[in-house]
Amino acid sequence: MPGxxxxxxxxxxxxxxxxxxxxxxxxxxxxxxxxxxxxxxxVAEVDAATALGATVLRYPVAKDKTDLELALDxxxxxxxxxxxxxxxxxxxxRLDHAMANLLLLVSLAYADVVIDAYIDGWLxxxxxxxxxxxxxxxxxxxxxxxxxxxxxxxxTTGLEYPLRDELVYRSSTRGVSNVALDGAFEVWVDxxxxxxxxxxxx
Numbered sequence: 514m515p516g517x518x519x520x521x522x523x524x525x526x527x528x529x530x531x532x533x534x535x536x537x538x539x540x541x542x543x544x545x546x547x548x549x550x551x552x553x554x555x556v557a558e559v560d561a562a563t564a565l566g567a568t569v570l571r572y573p574v575a576k577d578k579t580d581l582e583l584a585l586d587x588x589x590x591x592x593x594x595x596x597x598x599x600x601x602x603x604x605x606x607r608l609d610h611a612m613a614n615l616l617l618l619v620s621l622a623y624a625d626v627v628i629d630a631y632i633d634g635w636l637x638x639x640x641x642x643x644x645x646x647x648x649x650x651x652x653x654x655x656x657x658x659x660x661x662x663x664x665x666x667x668x669t670t671g672l673e674y675p676l677r678d679e680l681v682y683r684s685s686t687r688g689v690s691n692v693a694l695d696g697a698f699e700v701w702v703d704x705x706x707x708x709x710x711x712x713x714x715x
Contacts, residue, residue, distance in 0.1 A: 517631055518542060521599060528588055529567075530580035534558050536601070546570060548587055549580035581614045589626055598623075600630035619660045619706045636713035641706035649693035649711040657681070657688030662705025671698030681707075 518540040529537045531549030535558050538544070544562045548570040551559065563569055572583060581602065588598045600618070604611040618628050618639050630637040638647055649655055655672055659665050664682045669675050673692040681687050693711060700709055 517601065520631075525599070526588075526591055528584045528591075529562065530584040532558075533580075533584075533601070534562050534567075538562070540601075546587060548572070548583050550574045550576060579610060579614060579617070582617055585617070585623060585628075589623060592626060594625045595627070597627045597629070600628065600632075602630060602632050604632055615708070616660060619708065621661075631713065634712060635710050638709045639706060640700050640702045640709055642702055642704070644699060644701045645709070646697060646699050647709055647711070648697050649713070651693060651695050653693045653712040655691040655693050655698065655709065655711040657691070657700065658708045658710065659683040659685070659688070660706055660708055665705040665707060666703040667707065668701040669698060671695060 521542075527537055527542050527544045528546045528548060529544045531551055532553035534544055534547050534554050538558070538561065543565060544567045546568045547554070547559055547562050550572050552574055559569060570583075570587065578586075581600070585598065585600075589596065592598065602614065604615070615632070615637070618630060618637065619641070623639075624641060628639045636649075638645065657667060657669075657676075659681050660683065662683060664680050666678050667676045667681045667688070668678050671694050673694055676688070679687075688707070700707075
């Protein structure tokens with residue numbers, strides 16, 4: 514993902530989930546931990562990371578969690594309450610993994626951290642029972658998808674089609690295809706969590 518490395522904090526603790534080690538190195542990132550069952554990363558890629566000081570956490574292929582969930586669990590353990598976790602992933606490939614990992618972001622297990630995810634050309638943020646100020650370039654598409662409750666109340670500012678304490682139902686399309694009016698907008702959520710998706714790449 515060209516240009517993405519410059520958006521990350523310079524002192525970021527980098528956890529690579531399996532073949533994520535390949536992409537981290539391509540971005541010029543120094544990897545602190547490589548985690549997963551290693552069914553897609555090569556031995557050479559893992560060895561290159563360990564040669565630069567990375568710790569390897571190896572799990573069996575027959576496991577109960579995806580590599581991303583393992584990585585998020587470890588990030589929470591390292592960062593603690595209030596940590597900001599940035600996920601870099603792709604939705605290409607297996608649809609089941611892509612959907613499961615997207616839904617994973619709103620797991621209650623991660624309620625005490627702040628999660629943002631760069632997924633292909635989209636930036637996805639979790640907004641849970643709070644107000645969150647978010648950024649998007651002017652004119653970018655913005656979609657709000659309710660995930661973990663039958664319905665939540667949503668209020669927005671800075672979007673072309675505002676929501677004003679509106680009850681938005683899970684699995685509805687009410688929050689799809691909005692537009693950012695400027696470089697920032699705000700979302701208030703009461704009663705659950707949603708994913709705020711917006712275009713980040715040109």
